[in-house]
Amino acid sequence: TRPVLLIPTDKRSIPQSLVSVLFGLASILLLLLVIDAVAKGRAGHAARNEGDNALLKAVNDIQALYATRFEKVSPFLGPVSLNVTVIETENKAHNVVPDSCRFVIDVRLNECYSHEEVLELLQGRVQSTLAPRSCRLRSTLIPETHPLVQAGLALGRSTYGSPTSSDKALMPFPALKIGPGDSARSHTADEYIHLHEIREGIQLYIQLLTHPA
Structure with missing residues (x-):
């Protein structure tokens, strides 16, 4: 041919x-899953310890994500891996407790998991809201x-x-x-x-x- x-x-x-x-x-x-995460808090004045710091909530969630273990390991692709690659708030002032914090999770899946399975598993570990950018790139x-x-x-x-x-x-x-x-x-x-x-x-x-x- x-x-x-x-x-x-x-x-x-x-x-x-x-x-x-x-x-x-x-x-x-490995298939790719990019997740946009948003941690919500409450704004306040930093000097008076007011508000509910969304940045700290995001940090706690990020620690929980890195502690997550995926039991299914592929003989070809190995284990699922994830990394937080971006974190930011809309806050521009040094003395304001942020009421929102966004971060991005780069997840590399193997053929043992679907996008939906991984998203459900991670959402159960964090308080932040997780939203996939796309589910079209599969293993x-x-x-x-x-x-x-x-x-x-x-x-x-x-x-x-x-x-x-x-x-x-x-x-x-x-x-x-x-x-x-x-x-x-x-x-x-x-x-x-x-x-x-x-x-x-x-x-x-x-x-x-x-x-x-």
Whole structure:
């Protein structure tokens, strides 16, 4: 079968004869769940110890989130992990107790949990209100028996679960995430890829697509 170059547009443009796809991304899929959290308090004057500090409520909830343990561990993706990446209040004055505090939770799930399960579990641990930004990026898995995977194994490659999200999660067909470069360089100030990595990646793609099933 002759390889086809796909430019992501919509599902209607996908050839019906498509059996598998190589998804090029630095990969030297945990699904992603981003949660917006809001802790509510009551404003007051800091000098008089008035109000109910929403910032302290948020801090207590963040501690509870980090203490949460997820028992189901994936053999490919490992355990669920979370990190609080943003915290802020609308308060601009130094002497006012904030009545609201917002923070963002970045959760990386494995295939053992759904978005809804994790959200319900975390909401039960905190007083803040949790709201998911989106539930469309879900965990994906290509069977180890798939010809693409078997070709990679025959070429001396190994399989593992990628801890970063990608458009692969949106593809309604078997897809293998593999690409040149080191994912650890992604989103760094001096992000780069070596020319020899690109050359090796092109050669590997050709070998995967032409390897006998």
